[in-house]
Amino acid sequence: MNEALEHKLKIRQVRPTAMRLLVLEALEKQASAVSLQDLESAFEKADRITLYRTLKTFQEKGLVHRIEDGTGATKYALCEVGCECAPEDLHVHFHCNNCQQTFCLPKIGIPAFQLPNNFSLQEINLMAKGICAACR
Numbered sequence: 001m002n003e004a005l006e007h008k009l010k011i012r013q014v015r016p017t018a019m020r021l022l023v024l025e026a027l028e029k030q031a032s033a034v035s036l037q038d039l040e041s042a043f044e045k046a047d048r049i050t051l052y053r054t055l056k057t058f059q060e061k062g063l064v065h066r067i068e069d070g071t072g073a074t075k076y077a078l079c080e081v082g083c084e085c086a087p088e089d090l091h092v093h094f095h096c097n098n099c100q101q102t103f104c105l106p107k108i109g110i111p112a113f114q115l116p117n118n119f120s121l122q123e124i125n126l127m128a129k130g131i132c133a134a135c136r
Contacts (some may be wrong), residue, residue, distance in 0.1 A: 012061040019046065023054045024063070032101035033067050033075035033093070068125050069095040069102040077104045090124050096132035103132065 005024050006016040014020060026042055027034065039051050055076050058064040062083065067075040092108040095101075110126050 005018075008063070012063050014057060014061050019050055020054055020057070022046075023051065023058070027064065027078050032103050033069070033077040035073040035075050037073060043110065050072075063120055067093050067102055067104075067127075069127055070091060070129075071095070071100065071102075075102050077102075080106055088103070092126045092128055094128045094130070094132065097129055098131050098135040101132065 002021060005021050005028075008024065009016040009020060022043065023039065026039065036048070036052055036055065039055070040046070040048055043051065055064060059066055059076070062079055064076045064111045065079055065083075067077060069075055090110045094103045094105055094109065096103070105128075110124055115121055
């Protein structure tokens with residue numbers, strides 16, 4: 001398992017440290033997006049700053065994407081293989097009002113649209129809210 005995790009880091013040009021491998025392993029086990037606080041709970045002895053820097057590095061290198069789901073806590077989810085976090089790779093996210101989990105819906109892309117002249121796209125966040133399958 002460690003070899004596969006190391007490979008995932010190396011192909012994104014991320015040096016595989018022990019903490020990065022542990023965080024990547026934890027993210028792979030998640031069915032929904034996680035916050036920094038969620039990771040802190042999973043790693044009792046890890047430093048908050050180290051976890052934050054790890055997530056920031058993963059985001060910069062295209063391993064994870066950041067999700068603003070309206071709860072006030074930024075969430076992170078692993079990117080799919082081949083994702084470059086370009087506008088065509090972006091997808092809808094779903095926040096369950098019951099269990100408070102946020103899910104990636106990678107098969108539902110964000111529709112293309114034309115911005116007015118002199119507008120520059122930097123980020124898109126399309127959040128659907130309702131009740132997830134597990135809570136129904």
